[in-house]
Amino acid sequence: MTIQPIGAASVALYLTPADLSEYGFTPSGLTLEQALILTRRACDRAGIVLDGSVEIEAYPECCGVLVFAHVRPVGPCWFTFDDLEDVLQAALALRHTPVDAALWWWERKYWLSLPAEAEGAAAVCCEFGAPQSPDPLRPARLDEAGKPIFAHNALSALYYHFLRLHF
Numbered sequence: 253m254t255i256q257p258i259g260a261a262s263v264a265l266y267l268t269p270a271d272l273s274e275y276g277f278t279p280s281g282l283t284l285e286q287a288l289i290l291t292r293r294a295c296d297r298a299g300i301v302l303d304g305s306v307e308i309e310a311y312p313e314c315c316g317v318l319v320f321a322h323v324r325p326v327g328p329c330w331f332t333f334d335d336l337e338d339v340l341q342a343a344l345a346l347r348h349t350p351v352d353a354a355l356w357w358w359e360r361k362y363w364l365s366l367p368a369e370a371e372g373a374a375a376v377c378c379e380f381g382a383p384q385s386p387d388p389l390r391p392a393r394l395d396e397a398g399k400p401i402f403a404h405n406a407l408s409a410l411y412y413h414f415l416r417l418h419f
C-alpha cells in the first residue's frame with residue numbers, strides 16, 4: 253500500500269494486487285465498502301487521522317486500485333497565514349462567496365476559521381494559507397490567548413475595510 257496525503261483533508265492510496273490478496277480481495281472485485289476499510293487501515297498505519305465522514309472514489313485496474321479519500325470535517329476548517337497580505341488575497345479571491353469566517357491573531361500568525369461546509373472557500377484558502385489539522389482544543393486556546401480580529405464574516409469585513417478602496 254502506498255498512501256499520500258493531499259492537503260489537510262484528502263489522501264491518495266494505491267493498492268497493488270498483492271496488497272489486496274492479503275485481505276482476500278481482487279482489483280475487479282473490490283467494493284467501495286472494502287476500499288473504505290483498507291483506506292482507514294492504511295491511514296491508521298501512516299498516522300493520518302480521518303476525523304469526519306469519508307468519501308471515497310476507487311479506480312480498479314488489473315495492476316491495482318487507486319483510491320481517493322476525502323474527509324468532510326466535523327468541525328471548522330483552519331488556516332494560518334504568515335501576513336495580512338495573504339489573508340487579504342484570500343478575501344479578495346472569495347469576495348463573491350459569502351462565508352461566515354472568524355479571524356484571530358495568535359502565535360505570530362493570522363488564524364482563519366471556516367465552517368466545515370465551506371469546502372469551496374477552503375480550497376481557495378489553501379492557495380494563500382496553510383491548512384491546519386483539526387484540533388478540538390484550538391477554539392478554547394484562541395479564546396484564551398488569541399486576539400480576535402473579526403468574530404464573524406471576517407472575509408467580508410476584510411474586503412469592506414481594506415480591499416474595496418483599491419477598486
